[in-house]
Amino acid sequence: MSDIAIKPVSGGVGVEVANVNIDETLSEGQFQFIQKAFVDNGLVFLRDQDITPEQHIDFAERWGDINVNRFFPKLDGYEKIASVTKEKDQITNIGGGWHTDHSYDQIPAMGSILLARETPTVGGDTLFACMYKAYESLSPGLKTTLEGMKAVHSSRHIFGDQSAYRDEMDGVFENADKATQDAVHPVIITHPESGRKALYVNPAFTLHFEGWRAAESKPLLDYLYQHATLMEHTTRFKWAEGSIAIWDNRCTWHYALNDYHGVRREMHRITLEGSPLN
Ligand code: SIN
DSSP states (O other): OOOOOHHHHHHSOEEESSSOOOOOTHHHHHHHHHHHHHHHHSSSOOOOOOOOOHHHHHHHTTTSSOOOSSOOOOOOOEEEEEEEEEEETTSOOOTTSOOOOOTTTTSSOSSEEEEEEEOOOOOEEEEEEEHHHHTTTHHHEEEEEEEOOOEEESHHHHSTTHEEEEEEEEOOOOOOGGGOOEEEEEEEEEEEOOOOOEEOOOOTTTTEEEEEEEHHHHHHHHHHHHHTOOOGGGGEOOOOOOEEEEEETTTTTEOEEEEEEETTTEEEEEEEOOOOOO
8 A cells, every 4th residue: 555645535625535544454554644644624524444343443543532422323242333324215314504513512422423334326415514624714702702702502402302313313313311411612612622713603503692582692602603614714525345534523513415315325423522612
């Protein structure tokens, strides 16, 4: 195999790291190369990874502790791997809207490692958006306004027992009784590793700005969401079996497109433990 290499995939966000296998042959130097690509870009893709669930877990544990998502179904026999699957006859998918994982936790997941096991020939792509670019391209005035603000995030309306989405998913999600707590995070965070500022609100889990009513927050949040998802800030990833995306939840959003009805799609996700956001 030739030398490990990095290739940007779009002007918006994301790079592909090529010529590497993330099984036990992955050297420390190669691992650090992938980690640096992750910190520098917030989103890394790998192709053609022929790995077992055990190797997926071993690779994830090189990054740190695994944070087991309490709502997603688990892969049979693997508590640490979430099964992000849409069956042929299922209508609603998991992750079919812009979000960043676990912002409803006070210590949100740092990143996620998603591995494609079974993919539609056409459709089922994932969109990603760069929250560094979302922040950096705001006006100086709006940046200053947002700088001191915080927002409240929650899982109740998505994973709680009153959730219409949970009903549509027809028993797929677990632990509705654990969708109880809310979390408060700065609207603009400083990324703990890169030191760059990023917009940290998202359409799925952010309820309102702290100290503002939901109705007062909505117009500004709506503006931020449409700004964050300008095409220039995004990329679209076409999966194949063995493709992997490693995304940084502190500086990206993602959106699993639901455009492949009647076809099965199976993805395995491991979520990595994070740290408090400032
Ligand atoms: C997710 O939101 O973690 C799922 C992304 C995908 O299935 O493409």
